[in-house]
Amino acid sequence: MWDYTDKVLELFYNPKYQGVIEDKGEAGVKVAVGEVGSIACGDALRLHLKVEEDTEKILDARFQTFGCTSAIASSEALVELIKGKTLDEALRVTNKEIANYLGGLPEAKMHCSVMGQEALEAAIYNYRGIPLDVHKDDDEGALVCTCFGISDAKIRRVIVENNLTTAEEVTNYVKAGGGCGSCLATIDDIIASVQKESATPVSTSANHSNERSSVKPLTPVQKIALIQKVLDEEVRPVLIADGGDVELFDVEGDRIKVVLQGACGSCSSSTATLKIAIESRLRDRVSKDLVVEAV
Amino acid sequence: MQKNCIYLDNNATTKVDPEVVEAMLPYLTDYYGNPSSMHSFGGQVKKAVNQAQEQVAALLGADESEIIFTSGGTEGDNAAIRAALLAQPDKRHIITTQVEHPAVLSLCKQLEKQGYSITYLSVNHEGQLDLNELEASLTGNTALVTIMYANNETGVVFPIEQIGVRVKEHGALFHVDAVQAVGKIPMNMKTSTIDMLTMSGHKIHAPKGIGALYVRRGVRFRPMLIGGGQQRGRRAGTENVPGVVALGKAAELELLHLEEATARERKLRDRLEQTIIATIPDCQVNGHSTQRLPNTTNIGFKYIEGEAILYLLNQYGICASSGSACSSGSLEPSHVLRAMGLPYTILHGSIRFSLCRYTTDAEIDTVLAVMPGIVERLRALSPFKNDEASWLQERSMVISH
Numbered sequence: 224m225w226d227y228t229d230k231v232l233e234l235f236y237n238p239k240y241q242g243v244i245e246d247k248g249e250a251g252v253k254v255a256v257g258e259v260g261s262i263a264c265g266d267a268l269r270l271h272l273k274v275e276e277d278t279e280k281i282l283d284a285r286f287q288t289f290g291c292t293s294a295i296a297s298s299e300a301l302v303e304l305i306k307g308k309t310l311d312e313a314l315r316v317t318n319k320e321i322a323n324y325l326g327g328l329p330e331a332k333m334h335c336s337v338m339g340q341e342a343l344e345a346a347i348y349n350y351r352g353i354p355l356d357v358h359k360d361d362d363e364g365a366l367v368c369t370c371f372g373i374s375d376a377k378i379r380r381v382i383v384e385n386n387l388t389t390a391e392e393v394t395n396y397v398k399a400g401g402g403c404g405s406c407l408a409t410i411d412d413i414i415a416s417v418q419k420e421s422a423t424p425v426s427t428s429a430n431h432s433n434e435r436s437s438v439k440p441l442t443p444v445q446k447i448a449l450i451q452k453v454l455d456e457e458v459r460p461v462l463i464a465d466g467g468d469v470e471l472f473d474v475e476g477d478r479i480k481v482v483l484q485g486a487c488g489s490c491s492s493s494t495a496t497l498k499i500a501i502e503s504r505l506r507d508r509v510s511k512d513l514v515v516e517a518v
Numbered sequence: 519m520q521k522n523c524i525y526l527d528n529n530a531t532t533k534v535d536p537e538v539v540e541a542m543l544p545y546l547t548d549y550y551g552n553p554s555s556m557h558s559f560g561g562q563v564k565k566a567v568n569q570a571q572e573q574v575a576a577l578l579g580a581d582e583s584e585i586i587f588t589s590g591g592t593e594g595d596n597a598a599i600r601a602a603l604l605a606q607p608d609k610r611h612i613i614t615t616q617v618e619h620p621a622v623l624s625l626c627k628q629l630e631k632q633g634y635s636i637t638y639l640s641v642n643h644e645g646q647l648d649l650n651e652l653e654a655s656l657t658g659n660t661a662l663v664t665i666m667y668a669n670n671e672t673g674v675v676f677p678i679e680q681i682g683v684r685v686k687e688h689g690a691l692f693h694v695d696a697v698q699a700v701g702k703i704p705m706n707m708k709t710s711t712i713d714m715l716t717m718s719g720h721k722i723h724a725p726k727g728i729g730a731l732y733v734r735r736g737v738r739f740r741p742m743l744i745g746g747g748q749q750r751g752r753r754a755g756t757e758n759v760p761g762v763v764a765l766g767k768a769a770e771l772e773l774l775h776l777e778e779a780t781a782r783e784r785k786l787r788d789r790l791e792q793t794i795i796a797t798i799p800d801c802q803v804n805g806h807s808t809q810r811l812p813n814t815t816n817i818g819f820k821y822i823e824g825e826a827i828l829y830l831l832n833q834y835g836i837c838a839s840s841g842s843a844c845s846s847g848s849l850e851p852s853h854v855l856r857a858m859g860l861p862y863t864i865l866h867g868s869i870r871f872s873l874c875r876y877t878t879d880a881e882i883d884t885v886l887a888v889m890p891g892i893v894e895r896l897r898a899l900s901p902f903k904n905d906e907a908s909w910l911q912e913r914s915m916v917i918s919h
């Protein structure tokens with residue numbers, strides 16, 4: 224038997240939020256569904272969200288899960304974590320938070336928490352009308368693990384978000400490599416490339432955080448310069464590749480105002496772009512209190 | 519840890535019979551001599567080892583000189599395969615099946631890297647072999663055919679003697695991993711085509727860490743463990759005497775109970791299986807309906823996942839298995855069920871119940887009472903309800919940023 228925490232077992236044995244939310248056409252309320260996984264993989268989760276349209280608040284959430292003990296417990300934990308949050312707040316829930324809520328998961332079962340976070344994202348993207356397969360043709364989305372249908376992008380993301388350093392860890396988190404094993408070498412390459420990419424920015428941010436925490440906080444000029452640098456070096460190239468762009472408009476304390484351009488300005492995913500691509504990156508690199516707004 | 523569980527995982531391991539414990543105890547306390555010593559204190563122990571050899575030989579219908587004690591099934595399989603290859607250095611081909619225990623499969627994979635060519639025979643959806651495929655694979659270069667007697671996960675029994683006849687026609691050696699079959703199927707090596715046969719103690723109510731390898735007299739045997747001259751040079755190392763004595767006693771009891779115990783187990787197993795199939799929708803028995811061990815049933819419950827079933831069963835103190843215990847940490851469904859080509863709806867939700875002579879009617883009643891509720895509960899949680907439900911397959915590659 225696995226070494227599950229009491230919390231995992233408690234949520235598995237007594238799930239409260241299983242089921243579906245039907246769209247009854249209530250005024251001001253929208254129901255969105257997100258699905259991840261497959262029966263072939265042995266894990267699947269369908270998440271239903273009931274969202275108040277004005278405030279984008281999650282009024283209710285339900286799940287349907289095919290999977291093991293910890294997959295079911297992770298689904299339950301996810302619902303408990305996001306109920307009452309706005310969609311933007313919910314988007315910031317990471318798989319780590321799901322695992323922490325459960326008092327931890329065995330390493331080999333971390334993929335259950337990742338599945339929870341992905342289903343949430345899928346549901347929010349559906350709510351916002353962002354097509355799920357929008358990046359499918361990107362080079363980044365290339366299929367790496369055919370046994371479990373895992374893309375390069377997903378592997379990169381889980382490596383970055385959870386500081387993974389070995390292929391074995393990647394397998395624990397997203398299953399990739401846990402089948403025939405023929406993709407393990409590619410996973411090693413991805414890890415190496417992520418480490419290379421992050422080497423410079425990480426040391427930069429480490430320097431800055433040292434500066435911030437130890438001696439002197441950033442002056443307003445330094446802060447703006449750093450924001451500009453992160454936008455130019457880390458954010459804009461990604462947006463430009465997608466046919467969009469971003470320009471720094473103003474900085475008022477911790478409120479960063481930006482102008483989204485090109486595809487980013489008109490595309491329905493602009494909120495997600497703001498939150499995921501820009502805000503979280505700036506929080507990571509400059510200050511965790513930053514809020515990004517479009518003007 | 520629960521003590522009084524309903525233990526239906528006997529293909530993983532069994533309870534040590536109290537009579538076996540009693541038989542081995544003196545060899546942990548009073549009779550601690552080395553069986554190879556020349557003094558009479560060691561001699562007493564040597565006698566016990568010889569007696570155990572006779573007891574094991576009796577269960578297999580073999581001669582006691584044909585029994586080598588090992589540490590268990592894995593050692594037996596490894597020793598037999600390596601011995602067969604060392605004895606015929608010119609032959610570089612091995613035949614086995616896709617559904618063997620990892621003790622055979624993993625070794626074959628390693629031998630492949632060392633230049634041996636290996637044929638992995640396929641099985642059909644009932645878990646049975648195609649003898650024509652075997653026939654077509656046998657060549658003059660085939661050193662060894664190594665095939666299990668009965669599958670640990672499904673209980674499917676292979677037609678070992680029919681296979682043996684073909685193997686002998688081509689002059690190859692024939693090794694049988696009978697870990698799951700010994701004690702459940704009568705054996706008679708005197709009339710058999712088998713050259714080497716592996717058995718393990720802890721599957722027949724002896725402790726873990728002891729087993730035996732039968733090697734037909736006249737078969738050239740190159741030992742894997744080399745050292746002192748124990749077991750006539752065929753397996754060096756001082757014998758695990760308490761284990762050996764225990765195995766002997768367990769073999770004696772197995773032989774004594776074989777007929778009546780297997781008849782009882784078959785009846786209980788059939789009732790368990792048939793009632794589940796009749797009362798729970800969307801489930802099926804995996805494996806051949808008749809060519810199967812009397813104590814094993816492997817049932818696939820569609821649309822739900824095996825580990826979740828096991829944890830709910832555990833709440834009622836019921837121990838079963840979702841595939842083989844050795845690979846339960848793996849992310850992929852059982853290699854045996856996959857080789858049978860079962861659909862994904864079945865693969866992930868299969869549970870093995872394996873009985874033994876201690877299993878009671880009341881225990882089966884309990885399982886039958888709780889199983890429908892468990893399945894219903896998990897199906898209520900599941901997003902899959904019917905066979906069109908491969909809906910998520912396409913969407914498994916989610917958003918990338």
Ligand code: FES
Pocket residue numbers: 367368369370371399400401402403404405406407
């Ligand atoms: S391709 Fe990744 S495990 Fe098979």
